[in-house]
Structures are given as C-alpha cells and as structure tokens.
Amino acid sequence: MNIHIIGGGNLGVAIALGIAKYTAGHQVTVTRRNTESIEYLTAKGIVVANNNLHNIEQADLIVLTIKPYQVATVLSEITPFISGKILASAVSGVTIEQLQTVTQNTCSWVRIMPNIAIQFGASATCISFAEKDKAVLQPVVDLFQKLGTAPIIEEKLMDAATVLGACGTAYALRYIRASMQAGIEIGFDSQTALAIAAQTAKGAAQMLLEEKIHPEQLIDRVTTPQGCTIVGLNEMEHQGFSSSLIKGIKTSLNKIKE
Ligand SMILES: NC(=O)c1ccc[n+]([C@@H]2O[C@H](COP(=O)([O-])OP(=O)(O)OC[C@H]3O[C@@H](n4cnc5c(N)ncnc54)[C@H](OP(=O)(O)O)[C@@H]3O)[C@@H](O)[C@H]2O)c1
Known part of the structure; x- marks a missing residue:
C-alpha cells in the first residue's frame, strides 16, 4: 500500500x-x-x-x-x-x-x-x-x-481504548519508574535498577500474553506462604495500589468525555 x-x-x-x-x-x-x-x-x-x-x-x-x-x-x-x-x-x-x-x-x-x-x-x-x-x-x-x-x-468503547491502550503506556512507565526508585533505595544504581524493573515488567507481560491466563495465577507462582512477595503485595494494596490505578483510569476517561 x-x-x-x-x-x-x-x-x-x-x-x-x-x-x-x-x-x-x-x-x-x-x-x-x-x-x-x-x-x-x-x-x-x-x-x-x-x-x-x-x-x-x-x-x-x-x-x-x-x-x-x-x-x-x-x-x-x-x-x-x-x-x-x-x-x-x-x-x-x-x-x-x-x-x-x-x-x-x-x-x-x-x-x-x-x-x-x-x-x-x-x-x-x-x-x-x-x-x-x-x-x-x-x-x-x-x-x-x-x-x-x-x-x-465497538466505536462506543473508543474513549475507553484511548485511556487503557494509549494513556496506558504512561501508567505502565510510571509503575516502572516507581520500581526503579525503590530499587535505588534498596541498593542498586539507577541504570541497573531501571534495567531490572523494565525487563521484569516486560517478562511479566510476556508470560500473560503467551500463557493467556489471569494475572493472579502467575502471582500464585511467585508468592510463597508467609514469604516476602505476599507481604509486600499486601502492603501495596493496603496503601491503595489497585484502587489508585483504577481511580486514575476512570479520571482519565472522565476527562476525555468532558
Ligand atoms: N501520542 C500518543 O501516544 C497517541 C496515542 C493514540 C492516539 N493519539 C492521538 O493522535 C493524535 C496526535 O497525537 P500526538 O501525540 O502525535 O500529537 P503531536 O505530537 O502534537 O503531533 C501532531 C502533529 O500534527 C502536525 N500538524 C498540525 N497541523 C497540521 C496540518 N495542518 N497538516 C499536517 N500536519 C499538521 C504537527 O506538526 P506541525 O505543527 O509541524 O504541522 C504535529 O507534528 C492526537 O489526536 C492524539 O489524541 C496519540
């Protein structure tokens, strides 16, 4: 073409x-x-x-x-x-x-x-x-x-697609940036922290796309009972991790519809 x-x-x-x-x-x-x-x-x-x-x-x-x-x-x-x-x-x-x-x-x-x-x-x-x-x-x-x-x-979902798919790039990058910042606090230089955080996010997404399963099924493979992953995850949820993401996405959608 x-x-x-x-x-x-x-x-x-x-x-x-x-x-x-x-x-x-x-x-x-x-x-x-x-x-x-x-x-x-x-x-x-x-x-x-x-x-x-x-x-x-x-x-x-x-x-x-x-x-x-x-x-x-x-x-x-x-x-x-x-x-x-x-x-x-x-x-x-x-x-x-x-x-x-x-x-x-x-x-x-x-x-x-x-x-x-x-x-x-x-x-x-x-x-x-x-x-x-x-x-x-x-x-x-x-x-x-x-x-x-x-x-x-359906065309009526185009605004939602804009938020989830196009704005979503920025949300995913902010997640990686936050992981990188935490990585620096726990001992890595910024370049190494970024490389680990970005590849880990890419690997997680790749597993989901290739295995076509729910994220929680993969999370189960990473979380040991009473282990360090689950305590960290639960603390993130206590601080509003999923909730803040969902609220942010809905706020973006409301802005598009204004
Ligand atoms: N960026 C994203 O991630 C993304 C994702 C999905 C959808 N979109 C949508 O894609 C559109 C563009 O977004 P963007 O981020 O790429 O914006 P952008 O970087 O500002 O690009 C818009 C381009 O249009 C050009 N332009 C303006 N008037 C023009 C004219 N009369 N003739 C030809 N070109 C003209 C501008 O260049 P000149 O001023 O030199 O002409 C500019 O390079 C938006 O509607 C946005 O909602 C963006």
Whole structure:
C-alpha cells in the first residue's frame, strides 16, 4: 500500500517507523507543516513532505495523526482529493459519523487507537469501523495486526481504548519508574535498577500474553506462604495500589468525555 500519514508528531512518526521496520511492501509518506525535526526519516525510505497533498492521489490509505482541533482544517484541505479512499483516524473523540459528514461520505473511515509502542511492533491498536465497510477495511486491520495486537471493538468503547491502550503506556512507565526508585533505595544504581524493573515488567507481560491466563495465577507462582512477595503485595494494596490505578483510569476517561 501507499500509506500517507498526516501529522508527523509523536504518534505519526511512531507509526511510520513501525511500518518501515516491521512490515514489507509499503511506501510511507509523512506530512507536517514544519518538517525539519523529521527529515531523518528519509534515510529509512520514508517520504517526508510539508504539503498534505503531496502524492495524495497515489495514497491507498491515509492515516490522520493530528490533534482534534486540527481535523477540520486538514479535512477541508484534502477532501477534494480523497474520494473512494480508505482513511484511518487516530484522533481521539472524533466519531466516524462526524468524519464521514465532513468528508461528504466520499470515502471509507476506520478509527484506530494505537500507542507509541507501535514503533517497535508492540502496540495495542484498538480498531473500529462500520460493519458495511468490513471487507474494504481488512487491509487496515491486517496492517495493524502486524504491528502488535489489534482488537476490533465497538466505536462506543473508543474513549475507553484511548485511556487503557494509549494513556496506558504512561501508567505502565510510571509503575516502572516507581520500581526503579525503590530499587535505588534498596541498593542498586539507577541504570541497573531501571534495567531490572523494565525487563521484569516486560517478562511479566510476556508470560500473560503467551500463557493467556489471569494475572493472579502467575502471582500464585511467585508468592510463597508467609514469604516476602505476599507481604509486600499486601502492603501495596493496603496503601491503595489497585484502587489508585483504577481511580486514575476512570479520571482519565472522565476527562476525555468532558
Ligand atoms: N501520542 C500518543 O501516544 C497517541 C496515542 C493514540 C492516539 N493519539 C492521538 O493522535 C493524535 C496526535 O497525537 P500526538 O501525540 O502525535 O500529537 P503531536 O505530537 O502534537 O503531533 C501532531 C502533529 O500534527 C502536525 N500538524 C498540525 N497541523 C497540521 C496540518 N495542518 N497538516 C499536517 N500536519 C499538521 C504537527 O506538526 P506541525 O505543527 O509541524 O504541522 C504535529 O507534528 C492526537 O489526536 C492524539 O489524541 C496519540
């Protein structure tokens, strides 16, 4: 496919790099107004342009990775050139119906909610589309499945997907940072503490994904009766560990819905 990414910021660049590294046979173009900071992408075979219409006629898939308040401007610019094309929007809070209306029902829309680990082929990209477009949008689903996991969800869950899957990257990183800080307090230098904390989190996630079991079943394998793991875990729960995470996720969701 010819893939045209509009909005070469954090997410747009991560998608472009992920496609370039983990898939084959795609030509990627990334656009933004000020391209200086992303010119390095050309060395990886990615086309960089400061004009959203650059080669847009050749695009098979157009991906929007701009902020919500930039959508109207960008769509008014590209709508005359995208009839019959497939568009994927990663923009939070803008519905397929709204996107269809602005583009005068001339193209097929899919909403995607990736996270920046897409750069490493490790995103959880939630995908949503209208049932009537299922067949035509299959190549988009196939593409994002190559870049991590790509569950198809109901569109009404897109805000929740934003929080759990996209904001979730920050929550997971904060967990790792806290573990690192504790690691320093109990004797490690910061680099060693970070390496241990990050790999331990990655290993725990990998076991869950590969064994497809509930986290508590794995926790049971690590906790000896009256041992040091269970006393630490229980102290974390007494201090509100799970509760604070759940409250934080719900607060993020409320903010999105404002
Ligand atoms: N970051 C994430 O982890 C993440 C995850 C999931 C979804 N999202 C969603 O993805 C979208 C982008 O997020 P982000 O974090 O990547 O934001 P960002 O880093 O600010 O990137 C937005 C990019 O859009 C470009 N842009 C602005 N106006 C434009 C225009 N008229 N034409 C072309 N490009 C234009 C900006 O560059 P110039 O100013 O140079 O044009 C900027 O590079 C948001 O809607 C966000 O909700 C983000």
